[in-house]
Amino acid sequence: MNWDEEVDVLVAGSGGGLCGAYTAAREGLTVAVVEATGEFGGTTAYSGGGGLWFPCNPVLRRAGVDDTLDDALTYFRAVVGDRTPAELQETYVCRGGAVIEYLEQDDSFSFEVFPWPDYFGKAPKARLDGKRHIVPTPLRADRLGALSDSVRGPLATDRLGAERPRTLIGGRALIGRFLLGLSKYPNASLRLNTALDELIVEDGTVTGAVVEREGVRTAIRARRGIILAAGGFEGNEELRERYGVPGTARDTMGPWGNVGRAHQAAITIGADTDLMDQAWWSPGMIHPDGRAAFALWFTGGLFVNQDGVRFVDESAPYDRVGREIIDQMRSGATTLPYWMIYDDTTGVVPPVQATNVPMVEPEKYEAAGLWHTAQTIEQLAALIGVPGQALVATVERFNELAERGHDEDFGRGDEAYDRAFSEGRSPLVPLGAGPYHAAAFGISDLGTKGGLRTDVAARVLTASGEPIPGLYAAGNTMAAVSGTVYPGGGNPIGASVLFSHLAALDLLAR
Incomplete structure (x- = not known):
């Protein structure tokens, strides 16, 4: 393969999956983030709260919340059932707190408790006071400099032409904080209007990808691997019909770039999928x-x-x-x-x-x-x-x-x-x-939730359950850990942040 450039890690998508890019860059790897549209943030940027459902995380502990991981896992399993692997559910519930601890070591990140009741209040160990949920604190746009105008949303701006507020809140604040964190690392590059089009496999391992920008195709070698976190396929009417997703692309809250190109690239090389008829x-x-x-x-x-x-x-x-x-x-x-x-x-x-x-x-x-x-x-x-x-x-x-x-x-x-x-x-x-x-x-x-089947390290699996070396998935490109239900506010973004982080940690060991 004749490569046009090389990095350690290629990340497709710029929503909650930016956590994977940030983790890899902070740990010393060279990272390229490719975003198919002209703005960063994906569906995450449209979230009013930008919430994270991470029981027992440091923010909650400092607030004196008396929850336990055993209780949270009991709740999650009671709601999700056996629709997704038990070890995947346990990973999500039990490892989210460590991500917040990791992020809070950097002053780019700040979170606060925002009580939001669990969505199945009659399930065992449901938290009715909502104290499994945190949100990013607001961020002044001027802290991001020129990057502030590249954060997607809010919806009032994108759909009605309203002026962008000078303070980022909710999902926009979370994206802004990841961009702020990434800006500290010259080993990370961010590229807008650049879509992942094809995955390159050599000797059974994903070694890179072809990306497209304004009709120009570029082959990027990813020495450690690729994280697909490019959102769902809710904006693709043909795929919605193929997989039986109710509703229409017109009525989704996902941004226009969420058309499933990352899904299709991975399926082409043998990735298995699940929950493809599901959405939030x-x-x-x-x-x-x-x-x-x-x-x-x-x-x-x-x-x-x-x-x-x-x-x-x-x-x-x-x-x-x-x-x-x-x-x-x-x-x-x-x-x-x-x-x-x-x-x-x-x-x-x-x-x-x-x-x-x-x-x-x-x-x-x-x-x-x-x-x-x-x-x-x-x-x-x-x-x-x-x-x-x-x-x-x-x-x-x-x-x-x-x-x-x-x-x-x-x-x-x-x-x-x-x-x-x-x-x-x-x-x-x-x-x-x-x-x-x-x-x-x-x-x-709020987007489709069907996607690539993964293990607890976010490695993409084949139909036989074997990991595809070099390929990872998170967010709505990954089959949702919550299966066919929505356990609590902050579950979609939380899973995106966590599993992209775990993917980066696994990449470090390659």
Whole structure:
């Protein structure tokens, strides 16, 4: 092979997988990060919190949290079951704290406790106070210098053209801190608009890759190995259809560059995959551009289907709500759009406090037929095309349950997460007097979670379970350690950070 250049480690992707690049560079290896788009951060940069689900990490210990790894592992295994290997689950739960300890040795990194209840509050050893979750502290953009304009997001900027804030928060702060850390090491290079296109195998070992920038292909030898952390394939409609991923590329929250090129390159050389029909789901409020975008933190309202009937716990964790919607769609019980019905407490604007993509002017939703207003429930039903008597009965039943303070039908408010946005009060809020409103919702996702099957060192495996020498995967390019569930906020980013870090540590031993 005629190589154009050589490094020790090549990292494809610039989201949570930057932890692998940072680890390798800090330990003295030469590193090249290739990012297919014009901005760093991947889906991680769009995360509102940038959270990490790492039980018993140093930040939590300093705060006096009394959790144990045994309890956390009991919870995780109870929720995930045997869908993924037990040793992979144990690695995720038990080794995240060490990553935070490693990062905090560098003043580029700073974290704080951000309580976020586990998503299965009735599972054994669930942490209802949310103290398995931390977030990066905000970062002033000027600390990054010229790099600050290269951090993806926020969504208000990318989709609506809003000015970028001068302080990075959430996922953008995490990406910014990794970039800040990497900037200390001249042995690390960062390349935008450069996509990994092909993996090179020599004598059974991945020795490098061909990357493409503006039509120019460059062969890069990776003496130690390659870490694939290039996100999912949620933006590739053809792959979504091939693997049976519900929803559409239009409605994903992943950035446009997440089209599965790293997946395909690895599959071509014999990598095994798992969970390829899975994603991180959520309800999606439909915006005037026609796209459904991840929405949570509902302070009122209820969801109804095309029959005017309520069908789900609206306040449940978003992935669980999304999966119920998908199950209903598959059975034909619910079609898109479904509707949020609400009273005039917040005016025409839906009682949704976290839309992720900011709302625009109400008249644009109304002109697009996405928001409707009527003086009575019967009139509202006619506007959204659902049976009037059924919708009246649904609202009456909902109000009856709200007055009792217990949702006998769907359990809204029965778990800690349901009450996370209402200061512990019941999220069952009865609809008052008219006028009444309806807002259209669909299904969104935070990215696909199917990918390359790996071992506990993040080494990519073949179908026979043998590691492919020189090839590693993390983040949404890796088959999710959580299987078909979403155990807690910060699980996707946490797994990306941890397994890219473990990959770098394994590379050091090569």
